[in-house]
Amino acid sequence: MNEKPTTSPSSPSDFIPFTRPSFDEATIAAVAAVMQSGWVTSGPKVAEFEAELSRYFGGRPVRCFANGTATMKIALQIAGIGTGDEVITTPLSWVATANVILSVGAKPVFVDIDPRTRNLDLKLIAAAITPRTRAIMPVYLAGLPVDMDELYAIAKTHHLRVIEDAAQAFGSHWDGKRIGSIGDLVSFSFQANKNLTTVEGGCLVLNNASETALAEKLRLQGLTRHGPDGMDVDVLGGKDNLTDINAVIGIHQLKNLPAFQARRVAIAKLYFELLKAGLKIASLQDFALQLPPENFTDSNWHLFQVLLPLQQLQVERSQIMTALKALGIGTGVHYPIITNFSLYRKFGYLPYTTPVAEVIGRSILTLPLFPAMSDADVKRVCSAFLLVLQQHRQASA
Numbered sequence: 152m153n154e155k156p157t158t159s160p161s162s163p164s165d166f167i168p169f170t171r172p173s174f175d176e177a178t179i180a181a182v183a184a185v186m187q188s189g190w191v192t193s194g195p196k197v198a199e200f201e202a203e204l205s206r207y208f209g210g211r212p213v214r215c216f217a218n219g220t221a222t223m224k225i226a227l228q229i230a231g232i233g234t235g236d237e238v239i240t241t242p243l244s245w246v247a248t249a250n251v252i253l254s255v256g257a258k259p260v261f262v263d264i265d266p267r268t269r270n271l272d273l274k275l276i277a278a279a280i281t282p283r284t285r286a287i288m289p290v291y292l293a294g295l296p297v298d299m300d301e302l303y304a305i306a307k308t309h310h311l312r313v314i315e316d317a318a319q320a321f322g323s324h325w326d327g328k329r330i331g332s333i334g335d336l337v338s339f340s341f342q343a344n345k346n347l348t349t350v351e352g353g354c355l356v357l358n359n360a361s362e363t364a365l366a367e368k369l370r371l372q373g374l375t376r377h378g379p380d381g382m383d384v385d386v387l388g389g390k391d392n393l394t395d396i397n398a399v400i401g402i403h404q405l406k407n408l409p410a411f412q413a414r415r416v417a418i419a420k421l422y423f424e425l426l427k428a429g430l431k432i433a434s435l436q437d438f439a440l441q442l443p444p445e446n447f448t449d450s451n452w453h454l455f456q457v458l459l460p461l462q463q464l465q466v467e468r469s470q471i472m473t474a475l476k477a478l479g480i481g482t483g484v485h486y487p488i489i490t491n492f493s494l495y496r497k498f499g500y501l502p503y504t505t506p507v508a509e510v511i512g513r514s515i516l517t518l519p520l521f522p523a524m525s526d527a528d529v530k531r532v533c534s535a536f537l538l539v540l541q542q543h544r545q546a547s548a
């Protein structure tokens with residue numbers, strides 16, 4: 152819940168959240184039309200959305216699911232990963248990444264991250280490979296992909312599958328190619344905060360017809376149909392299908408995506424400009440705030456994340472967030488590291504085995520970025536943020 156601002160005249164209506172989805176009138180009308188059509192769950196709109204996504208990803212097969220978590224779990228099942236297998240991944244992600252590995256009976260192996268990209272440090276992967284390693288699951292945090300050439304070279308050398316957690320990377324690129332149009336199994340999320348949303352949903356880019364058939368079975372109880380009345384179940388599937396109501400939202404979001412992306416890029420550029428200028432003022436000159444990698448060729452600017460220099464602050468991140476909230480600015484934390492969660496501690500994981508991620512998990516902060524933000528909103532966020540940093544920094548030595 153938004154607390155009532157205490158130190159500013161902001162009213163809840165001018166509160167800037169860290170993200171907000173954009174739906175146009177055409178989307179709302181299309182949802183109403185599906186509701187009136189007599190068929191609301193998985194049907195023609197899902198098929199249409201999948202066909203459009205397949206075109207978007209250069210003709211590769213695509214299947215949709217109820218959410219990104221189910222999508223990743225099914226990707227692991229398609230890759231044949233289960234009990235006793237190890238999957239290499241990053242501790243700096245949404246917990247879903249590791250939860251799905253556990254849920255198929257496999258073991259997440261956490262490798263530390265690159266302090267600049269905040270993604271898996273690919274140089275550390277070889278040392279983490281054991282005879283049980285079956286796959287690498289990279290996460291494109293904030294929409295920035297890892298070095299795909301290096302990633303797939305490692306996978307090839309060690310005969311590993313790659314399940315890309317591209318939940319945040321819809322619309323991102325590598326070497327001029329869309330993420331999803333290349334690679335092995337590529338999983339996206341359409342959750343409400345993502346660059347393209349179906350409210351909840353996800354899709355998997357697959358390699359061939361047999362994987363696609365298995366994906367269809369796994370998302371609906373393991374079912375195959377033959378003729379008008381024939382049914383069989385030969386694998387254990389779940390209930391992870393996307394509905395036509397969600398799919399029609401996705402069809403419209405795909406039309407809006409170029410405009411959304413252009414706006415995200417413009418906002419990110421304005422952030423760099425204003426924050427760099429702001430950090431030059433006398434009281435912040437030696438303040439080591441770290442901006443994200445300034446990448447305008449690959450990233451889809453899903454999030455704009457800074458790293459707070461905690462040693463130069465008198466307070467913790469939570470107090471910076473509270474102070475910003477009082478000024479009408481929402482922020483987020485993406486993410487505290489997974490190995491710090493009780494469940495993972497119980498399995499014996501220790502946050503300090505990935506020291507770079509451990510520090511970044513404590514210092515990372517997401518500033519507002521969404522297509523409907525105005526330039527004035529970005530300016531307001533930057534002024535408030537710079538003010539709060541000045542108020543809470545340690546006195547210079």
Ligand SMILES: *Cc1c(COP(=O)(O)O)cnc(C)c1O
Pocket residue numbers: 218219220221244245247248290316318319340341342351352353
């Ligand atoms: C959103 C997200 C997911 C999970 O997607 P859901 O659709 O919420 O299940 C997984 N990994 C990352 C990195 C995400 O950001």
